[in-house]
Amino acid sequence: MKAKVPVGVIxxxxxxxxCLLQLEKQGVDTVSSKRMSYLTGINSAEIRRDLIYFGTFGIKGVGYEVKYLIQKLQHILGSDIQHKIALVGAGNLGSAIAGYDALKKHGFLIDAIFDQDTKKIGTRIGGIIVSDIAEIMEVLSGKNISIAILAVPPAAAQTTANKMVAAGINVILNYTSTIVEVPDLVQVHNSDPVNELLYTLHYLSSQSTKL
Amino acid sequence: MKAKVPVGVIxxxxxxxxCLLQLEKQGVDTVSSKRMSYLTGINSAEIRRDLIYFGTFGIKGVGYEVKYLIQKLQHILGSDIQHKIALVGAGNLGSAIAGYDALKKHGFLIDAIFDQDTKKIGTRIGGIIVSDIAEIMEVLSGKNISIAILAVPPAAAQTTANKMVAAGINVILNYTSTIVEVPDLVQVHNSDPVNELLYTLHYLSSQSTKL
Structure with missing residues (x-):
């Protein structure tokens, strides 16, 4: 069933x-699609349509049961079980990612950290020792890690991605502004923080045109 | 015309x-939608359809002129002129954002940085003095900044967003994992790095189901 759900929905x-996890933390039991729309910025009709793909969980006049929907979505996304990931780049961005509370919340465990800076190698970030990127193959062997986060300076992105691929990583989350090229079987997801800014900008300039 | 273009296209x-800026840096003059598809992960037919909204720039058998298309897209997005932005949060994440080369490339200039940590206030990040968040109103007054980046710890996100709004910010780029509530006229764009991980996870688990 999973494969038939449109990418946009996923x-x-x-x-x-x-949104639901935050509501749960606030002690909220049920939520309307209207309230979810206000919190996520996604149209409420779209929310209802999206959730129907996974069965109809909403009760008319009551809304969605927060806890139940969380369990359902976690199961659909696969975040109800723990996933080990590797982090490559122990600079400001890497450290920010390693300290990100939401990672743990969604079952992600950073189990290896790499850098090429000798000043960083051997130090600890969140309890994990920073290893030399040159040893990625040895460190990852037997660890069963297939996802890695790329958080190195843009100029080092491609060579680092090559090392990740050689070490058996098949999903790369690229937080650099460099587009990296990888073999067909490896997936790259780009998450450039500037994209959001550019997107926002368009709407700001559309607004000013309308004034 | 801008307002009619679907959100997904923008x-x-x-x-x-x-992708085009990277190709330009590599000295590439023309590019096919197929090559762009390989680099961006977006379907080539979708790329062609998207670009038609802004006029047909592709030449059959030759492709798109890289420099020309860059100019066009920068103009559409509004990144051909400089935009001043404020950064709130001078920790690892804020420092990573401030050092992000792609910001400058797209015409974004961080013109004010705020934090509440007295150890950080008065220090400089990329030449900009870190100001006390308590003084955001005074510091921003007369600066003509309407966009701010929220990069504080999750527990401080809502109170900080309130201060931003009070200081006249009307677009917030939220890099925290907390959903913040703001008045209707203020736009919030959430950019949670974990969302990409969750999205990836779904496809990983779909793949394993198929095996």
């Missing part, structure tokens, strides 16, 4: 899940 | 622009 599920 | 334009 892309929005993490937003719903985040 | 969302993809920064990806195209990034």
């Amino acid at each position: 892309e929005r599920l993490p937003n719903y899940l985040n | 969302e993809r334009l920064p990806n195209y622009l990034n």
Whole structure:
């Protein structure tokens, strides 16, 4: 069933899940699609349509049961079980990612950290020793890690991605502004923080045109 | 015309622009939608359809003129002129954002940085003095900044967003995992790095189901 759900729907599920986890923390039991729409910025009709793909969980006049929907979405996304990931780059960005509370919340465990800076190698970030990127193959062997986060300076992105691929990583989350090229069987997801800014900018300039 | 373009199309334009800027740096003059598809991960038919919204720039058998298409996209997105932004949060994440080369490339200039940590206030990040968040109103007054980046710890996200709004910020880029509530006229764009991980996870688990 999973494979038939449109990509756009799957892309929005993490937003719903985040919203629901925050509501749960606030002690909220049920939520309307209207309230979810206000919190996520996603149209309420779209929310209802998206969630129907996974069965109809909403009760008319009551809304969605927060806890139940969280369990459902976590199961659909696969975040109800723990996933080990590797982090490559122990600079400001890497450290920010390693300290990100939401990673743990969604079952992600950083189990290896790499850098090429001798000043960083051997130090600890969140309890994990920073290893030399030159030893990625040895360190990852037997660890069963297939996802890695790329958080190195842009100029080092491609060579680092090559090392990741050689070490058996098949999903790369690229947080650099460099587009990296990898073999067909490896997936790269780009998450450039500037993209959001550019997107926002368009709407700002559309608004000013309308004034 | 801008207002009629679907949101999904606008969302993809920064990806195209990034890809083209990288090709330009590599000295590439023309590019096919197929090559752009390989680099961005977006379907080539979708790329062609998207770009038609802004006029047909592709030449059959030759492709798109890289420099020309960059200019066009920058103009559409509004990144051909400089935009001043404020950064709130001078920790690892804020420092990573401030050092992000792609910001400058797209015409974004961080013109004010705030934090509440007295150890950080008064220090400089990329030449900009870190100001006390308590003084955001005074510091921003007369600066003509309407966009701010929220990069504080999750527990401080809502109170900080309130301060931003009070200081006249009307677009917030939220890099925390907390959903913040703001008045209707203020836009919030959430950019949670974990969303990409969750999205990826779904496809990983779909793959394993298929095996």
